[in-house]
Amino acid sequence: MKNEKTKDIDCREALKLISAYVDKQDGEDDRQSLEKHLNSCQHCFERVEFEKLLKNRLGGLKLDTSTMKVSPKIKRLLEDL
Ligand SMILES: [Zn+2]
Numbered sequence: 001m002k003n004e005k006t007k008d009i010d011c012r013e014a015l016k017l018i019s020a021y022v023d024k025q026d027g028e029d030d031r032q033s034l035e036k037h038l039n040s041c042q043h044c045f046e047r048v049e050f051e052k053l054l055k056n057r058l059g060g061l062k063l064d065t066s067t068m069k070v071s072p073k074i075k076r077l078l079e080d081l
Contacts, residue, residue: 006032013037014044022051050074 006029009017017034020026026034038045049070057078070078 006036009033009037011037011041011044014041015047018044018048018051022048022055046071046074050077053078 014034014037017026017030021031021034038048053070053074
Protein backbone atom coordinates (compact mmCIF):
# COMPACT_ATOMS: atom_id res chain seq x y z
CA MET A 1 0.00 0.00 0.00
CA LYS A 2 1.30 3.40 -0.91
CA ASN A 3 1.74 5.90 1.88
CA GLU A 4 1.64 9.41 0.46
CA LYS A 5 3.63 10.75 3.39
CA THR A 6 6.51 8.43 2.77
CA LYS A 7 8.81 9.81 0.14
CA ASP A 8 11.68 8.03 -1.45
CA ILE A 9 14.97 9.42 -0.25
CA ASP A 10 18.51 8.74 -1.34
CA CYS A 11 21.53 7.97 0.82
CA ARG A 12 22.50 11.61 1.15
CA GLU A 13 19.11 12.56 2.54
CA ALA A 14 19.09 9.47 4.72
CA LEU A 15 22.42 10.42 6.27
CA LYS A 16 21.03 13.81 7.19
CA LEU A 17 18.11 12.16 8.98
CA ILE A 18 20.06 9.47 10.78
CA SER A 19 21.38 11.45 13.72
CA ALA A 20 17.95 12.90 14.50
CA TYR A 21 16.52 9.42 14.10
CA VAL A 22 18.97 7.94 16.57
CA ASP A 23 18.29 10.79 18.98
CA LYS A 24 14.55 10.26 18.46
CA GLN A 25 14.24 13.91 17.50
CA ASP A 26 12.97 13.34 14.01
CA GLY A 27 9.45 13.94 12.82
CA GLU A 28 7.06 11.13 11.98
CA ASP A 29 7.31 11.76 8.24
CA ASP A 30 11.10 11.78 8.28
CA ARG A 31 11.14 8.61 10.34
CA GLN A 32 8.93 6.76 7.90
CA SER A 33 10.93 7.94 4.93
CA LEU A 34 14.16 6.90 6.58
CA GLU A 35 12.88 3.52 7.71
CA LYS A 36 11.68 2.84 4.20
CA HIS A 37 15.13 3.65 2.90
CA LEU A 38 16.80 1.49 5.55
CA ASN A 39 14.74 -1.49 4.42
CA SER A 40 16.34 -1.30 1.02
CA CYS A 41 19.79 0.06 1.84
CA GLN A 42 22.23 -2.05 3.84
CA HIS A 43 24.79 0.76 3.87
CA CYS A 44 22.52 3.21 5.66
CA PHE A 45 21.13 0.48 7.90
CA GLU A 46 24.63 -0.23 9.15
CA ARG A 47 25.21 3.46 9.58
CA VAL A 48 22.20 3.66 11.90
CA GLU A 49 23.43 0.66 13.89
CA PHE A 50 26.79 2.36 14.18
CA GLU A 51 25.27 5.64 15.35
CA LYS A 52 23.20 3.80 17.95
CA LEU A 53 26.23 1.96 19.26
CA LEU A 54 28.27 5.13 19.25
CA LYS A 55 25.55 6.91 21.19
CA ASN A 56 25.46 4.10 23.75
CA ARG A 57 29.20 4.24 24.08
CA LEU A 58 29.16 7.98 24.61
CA GLY A 59 26.45 7.39 27.17
CA GLY A 60 28.98 5.48 29.23
CA LEU A 61 27.82 1.96 28.50
CA LYS A 62 30.56 -0.53 28.13
CA LEU A 63 30.50 -2.24 24.79
CA ASP A 64 31.55 -5.77 24.21
CA THR A 65 32.04 -5.98 20.48
CA SER A 66 32.58 -9.73 20.59
CA THR A 67 28.92 -10.34 21.38
CA MET A 68 27.51 -7.78 18.98
CA LYS A 69 25.49 -8.77 16.00
CA VAL A 70 27.12 -6.26 13.74
CA SER A 71 29.27 -6.55 10.71
CA PRO A 72 33.05 -6.77 11.02
CA LYS A 73 33.25 -3.34 9.46
CA ILE A 74 31.22 -1.79 12.28
CA LYS A 75 33.19 -3.66 14.92
CA ARG A 76 36.38 -2.29 13.50
CA LEU A 77 35.00 1.24 13.56
CA LEU A 78 33.97 0.84 17.20
CA GLU A 79 37.27 -0.63 18.26
CA ASP A 80 39.08 2.27 16.65
CA LEU A 81 37.21 4.85 18.68
ZN1 LIG B 1 21.27 4.46 1.72
